[in-house]
Amino acid sequence: MGTRLKVNERDGCNTSIPAQIEFCKVTKRYGEVAAVKDLSLIVPRGEFLTILGPSGSGKTTALMLLAGFVAPSEGDIFIAGRSVVSVPSYRRDQGIVFQSYALFPHLTVRDNLQFPLEMRGMKAAERVKLVDRMLERVHLNDLGGRMPSQLSGGQQQRVALARALIANPPLLLLDEPLGALDRNLREQMQGELRALHREFGTTTICVTHDQEEALTLSDRIIVMRAGKIEQTDTPAGLYDRPQTRFVATFLGEANILENASFSLESEAPPLSGTVAMLRPERICVFDAADPDRAVDDQRQCVTGSVEDMVYAGPFRRYHVRVGNDLIVAREQAASGQQIFQAGDRVRLNWLRSDIRFVRM
Ligand SMILES: Nc1ncnc2c1ncn2[C@@H]1O[C@H](COP(=O)(O)OP(=O)(O)OP(=O)(O)O)[C@@H](O)[C@H]1O
Ligand SMILES: [Mg+2]
CATH class of the missing domain: 2.40.50.140 (Nucleic acid-binding proteins)
Incomplete structure (x- = not known):
């Protein structure tokens, strides 16, 4: 897929057109186990969608299918109207935060952040400006020169988030992006994510098992259970009108x-x-x-x-x-x-x- 990154001349910010996503009857099997079963889902351009579900319900697998790191056993996936199942992940224009961060261990924080900009051919002076701005947004101004191994888990996670966001890709994939942060920092980063989403309207798919995070950040939430969608709705719809006992008790407290x-x-x-x-x-x-x-x-x-x-x-x-x-x-x-x-x-x-x- 070609990059849709443009430079906005007014403020030097990069902008790109958010992508629509479609899963069409997607199944992913590992031997006997179907990690994702017959998943059909449309994510409109610019939506912030959260995949919520217990451990092992297939959240990461769904995200990795979309990212191109896992190939479907059946079904098709479309990004911006094009089937991507045969497109390798490095050819897809997306920002990713992996559950395990996956920072480049041999690059400093600053160079980790510069990498996606360099890949898109941005000039050095502009890269420096954007990296500075992004380091500030994730509260890591003083740590730009450190190597990933010299950072705490929460700091590494913020670098991963900054690296995914910095080039403002048309699609943002986040796997437990704030899981390692303490409560205060998590709330601040949620605020940053909300602000960035308001600003750029990037189509965002976020995986979490933090209910509060799902309710706070999302336009829509899907609840997964054993590889299938149990219910899809807005945060308020899901909380106020759960359709199943599983959703009612997974999202918030419930007297049955x-x-x-x-x-x-x-x-x-x-x-x-x-x-x-x-x-x-x-x-x-x-x-x-x-x-x-x-x-x-x-x-x-x-x-x-x-x-x-x-x-x-x-x-x-x-x-x-x-x-x-x-x-x-x-x-x-x-x-x-x-x-x-x-x-x-x-x-x-x-x-x-x-x-x-x-x-x-
Ligand atoms: N490479 C693999 N080989 C075999 N089974 C796998 C593989 N990856 C995932 N699975 C299985 O598929 C199911 C879904 O896994 P997945 O990682 O998508 O869950 P998850 O919802 O992200 O869980 P968590 O909240 O713990 O991260 C699990 O039963 C898991 O053991
Ligand atoms: Mg996972």
């Missing part, structure tokens, strides 16, 4: 009210083969002895006793025994709030419309 010991009320009637699900943060917790908490007819109310209270900084998690069920409720910390302890009798209530039915 299977054979509830109380008569569960919901707005919509349950479909066969489904089970009721309620998010812990949708549940309000009150003192059972408190007489003033009138419940309107849109809410269901049950009484139980606290088995455990877990302090988690901005919120508390209550495990409440209601008959045979153990219900988890999450209360946001607020000033003047009543705090319950194990053994306390409490009343829980939630909106009937917050009950979701998910497939088993």
Whole structure:
């Protein structure tokens, strides 16, 4: 594939046209194991798509198929409308962050970053300017002269990210790009990724098992399970309307009210083969002895006793025994709030419309 990199004369920045991606019934087998099964997916130009799923679900394999490091056993893959299954990875115009970073060990940080620019024929003076700017964005200004072996894991990961982003390719492939960073740095880098995506609109496919990262960064998320897509939706759609028990419990916390010991009320009637699900943060917790908490007819109310209270900084998690069920409720910390302890009798209530039915 020819490079679509152009130099934007106004600010000296490089720009390129984001690519549309299409997986068409793609299967990848390793002997008996199908790491990816019959995957069909279109990623529109400029979308930030995250592949989320547990370990071994086929996320890296899907990304490596797209990058050209793994060939499909069946099916076809299109980038910008062209089949790429016979195009070697070095001929594809893409920036990649590998799960293992894969920095050039014999090049300094600065030369690692210059490499993709040199490959695209950029002049030395411009390369230096871009490298400086990118080092600043990933907070590594002082480390340009170091070799990769002289960096911490998190620093290496930021170099890998900077190297993938620097030439602003039409396609960006990220495999756990922020996994080695501490929480503060991860949030800063998420902010940088969001800003860069807003600025350049590069089609981005990001693999992660960090739910918060997936929810924060993505236009759309696909959840993979054992090589197949379990559900595709926007972050809010996936969190608010999970279709299966797997998605509901993988993305966020969920109470699965299977054979509830109380008569569960919901707005919509349950479909066969489904089970009721309620998010812990949708549940309000009150003192059972408190007489003033009138419940309107849109809410269901049950009484139980606290088995455990877990302090988690901005919120508390209550495990409440209601008959045979153990219900988890999450209360946001607020000033003047009543705090319950194990053994306390409490009343829980939630909106009937917050009950979701998910497939088993
Ligand atoms: N080269 C290979 N040879 C044989 N099996 C492989 C190979 N690469 C991957 N697999 C298998 O394919 C499945 C999917 O692996 P993959 O690396 O895509 O998972 P993943 O979702 O990225 O997991 P993780 O979150 O742990 O990185 C796993 O069962 C894995 O063992
Ligand atoms: Mg992986």
